[in-house]
Amino acid sequence: MPAGSLMEVKKVGRTVMEAQEIARAISRVAHEIIEHNHGIEGVALVGIRTGGVYLANRLAVKLGEIEGASVPVGALDITLYRDDLDARKEQPTLRRTEIPFDITDRKVILVDDVLFTGRTTRAAMDGLIDFGRPSEIQLAVLVDRGHRQLPIKATYVGKNLPTAIGETVEVYLEEMGRPDGVVILTP
Amino acid sequence: MSLKRKDLLGMADLSVEEIQLILQTADSFKEVSGRDIKKVPTLRGKTVVNLFFEPSTRTRTSFELAAKRLSADVINFAASTSSVVKGETLLDTASNIEAMQADFIVLRHPSPGAPGILARSLRASVVNAGDGSHEHPTQALLDLFTLREKKREFKGLCLVIVGDIAHSRVARSNISALVKLGAEVRVAGPPTMMPRHIEELGVRVFFNLDEALKGADVIMMLRLQIERQGIALFPSIREYSRIYGLTPERLRLAERDVLVMHPGPINRGVEISPEVADSGASVILDQVTNGVAIRMAVLYLLSAGR
Numbered sequence: 001m002p003a004g005s006l007m008e009v010k011k012v013g014r015t016v017m018e019a020q021e022i023a024r025a026i027s028r029v030a031h032e033i034i035e036h037n038h039g040i041e042g043v044a045l046v047g048i049r050t051g052g053v054y055l056a057n058r059l060a061v062k063l064g065e066i067e068g069a070s071v072p073v074g075a076l077d078i079t080l081y082r083d084d085l086d087a088r089k090e091q092p093t094l095r096r097t098e099i100p101f102d103i104t105d106r107k108v109i110l111v112d113d114v115l116f117t118g119r120t121t122r123a124a125m126d127g128l129i130d131f132g133r134p135s136e137i138q139l140a141v142l143v144d145r146g147h148r149q150l151p152i153k154a155t156y157v158g159k160n161l162p163t164a165i166g167e168t169v170e171v172y173l174e175e176m177g178r179p180d181g182v183v184i185l186t187p
Numbered sequence: 188m189s190l191k192r193k194d195l196l197g198m199a200d201l202s203v204e205e206i207q208l209i210l211q212t213a214d215s216f217k218e219v220s221g222r223d224i225k226k227v228p229t230l231r232g233k234t235v236v237n238l239f240f241e242p243s244t245r246t247r248t249s250f251e252l253a254a255k256r257l258s259a260d261v262i263n264f265a266a267s268t269s270s271v272v273k274g275e276t277l278l279d280t281a282s283n284i285e286a287m288q289a290d291f292i293v294l295r296h297p298s299p300g301a302p303g304i305l306a307r308s309l310r311a312s313v314v315n316a317g318d319g320s321h322e323h324p325t326q327a328l329l330d331l332f333t334l335r336e337k338k339r340e341f342k343g344l345c346l347v348i349v350g351d352i353a354h355s356r357v358a359r360s361n362i363s364a365l366v367k368l369g370a371e372v373r374v375a376g377p378p379t380m381m382p383r384h385i386e387e388l389g390v391r392v393f394f395n396l397d398e399a400l401k402g403a404d405v406i407m408m409l410r411l412q413i414e415r416q417g418i419a420l421f422p423s424i425r426e427y428s429r430i431y432g433l434t435p436e437r438l439r440l441a442e443r444d445v446l447v448m449h450p451g452p453i454n455r456g457v458e459i460s461p462e463v464a465d466s467g468a469s470v471i472l473d474q475v476t477n478g479v480a481i482r483m484a485v486l487y488l489l490s491a492g493r
Contacts, residue, residue, distance in 0.1 A: 077215065080227040080487075090189040091491040094215040130224045 017182035025158030030062035051113030054175040074099035081123035104132035113171040115141040118152035194306040197322035216483035230259035253482035327360035341368035350409030351380040375399035403441040
């Protein structure tokens with residue numbers, strides 16, 4: 001089947017989170033971060049491109065509101081650390097990694113939109129460690145959809161979402177130019 | 188999007204979109220080269236063979252660094268320049284390399300088209316690192332990357348390439364890319380170094396350097412190949428230098444924010460005066476830095492095309 005026709009297969013979408021729920025989840029995760037780390041001192045957020053970066057920025061705003069102090073935010077592109085580059089026909093588009101602060105001895109919270117196999121998180125940890133030696137790495141995700149292939153567990157979860165392996169979970173954020181929402185697509 | 192090709196042979200067959208993709212990808216690799224740990228695991232387990240049939244320090248080192256920063260293994264294969272390599276010998280060498288399971292072959296060869304021959308007969312990706320007076324695509328790409336960093340847009344940019352246009356693969360690759368990207372390209376040099384019908388590539392020809400420099404945003408100096416002096420393309424180095432050398436006085440004819448580029452190695456006091464080479468207008472060392480990022484981008488993008 002040519003690639004073009006694959007795109008035409010209609011997937012049925014089911015919305016599982018709307019804007020208000022996403023906002024609440026971010027707010028709750030922000031409180032959990034503060035509780036877990038006894039404040040935000042020494043805490044830094046690093047979002048995984050692309051969705052994770054927007055979520056990291058939203059978390060930083062929330063943390064700032066609650067604690068009255070700012071948290072440094074970075075962006076990590078994990079493409080160069082992927083373990084499936086050989087298996088792909090196309091190279092994924094590279095984006096810049098921007099971590100404008102020293103991560104050594106900080107508690108770095110990786111932020112991602114969806115936690116699935118755990119391979120992205122593995123790649124992100126490898127990528128992060130090339131920038132220094134954080135005192136701790138934590139993981140915050142908006143959605144944990146299960147089906148882990150690596151022994152990885154999120155520290156903070158916005159929503160646990162049971163899914164079938166063949167389904168796709170899409171997280172839409174306003175920063176990408178469409179209304180906030182989490183949708184499960186069934187083939 | 189990705190480069191849907193196995194090899195990088197020249198700028199002539201790259202589309203504008205492919206050029207933009209390589210430049211954009213190199214942005215990320217420039218960031219990697221600025222880190223404390225200048226290494227990513229992307230090409231771990233891959234082998235890059237640098238196969239050089241002509242002397243080179245800069246290009247070979249740059250490819251070697253690029254491969255190593257991507258965690259590939261690198262073998263340098265220097266063929267002596269004195270043994271002129273015939274077609275069958277090149278293919279013999281190629282099959283030896285194939286037998287060593289190389290994934291990339293970076294080839295510099297005095298014969299135009301040699302990388303194309305290898306590309307057709309090998310499964311490995313072939314990167315042209317200069318083939319005779321034909322093409323030197325990674326040099327053109329690093330020039331474009333440097334231009335884009337400093338000038339942002341190619342459209343409307345007025346660029347002068349000065350020197351031995353006829354024998355320069357750097358000029359040929361750059362002309363082909365810059366015309367495609369919408370820049371105004373002028374070439375300047377003595378008539379003996381100007382190929383016939385070069386206007387057909389979309390450039391304007393000048394034999395008077397001062398005329399060519401008026402309104403220039405970028406001056407790209409080519410190295411005077413002093414070793415070719417025996418071919419009698421010009422009466423003396425001193426005369427060449429007087430008529431076609433870039434001096435501070437000549438630089439003032441160009442735009443105020445003009446950039447001076449040179450692919451290296453420079454002959455100080457011949458095609459470029461030391462004052463110009465070391466001036467604020469010179470981006471010669473930026474070109475070298477950017478070369479590593481461009482070559483990382485090329486190796487990365489080609490690794491999906493096999």
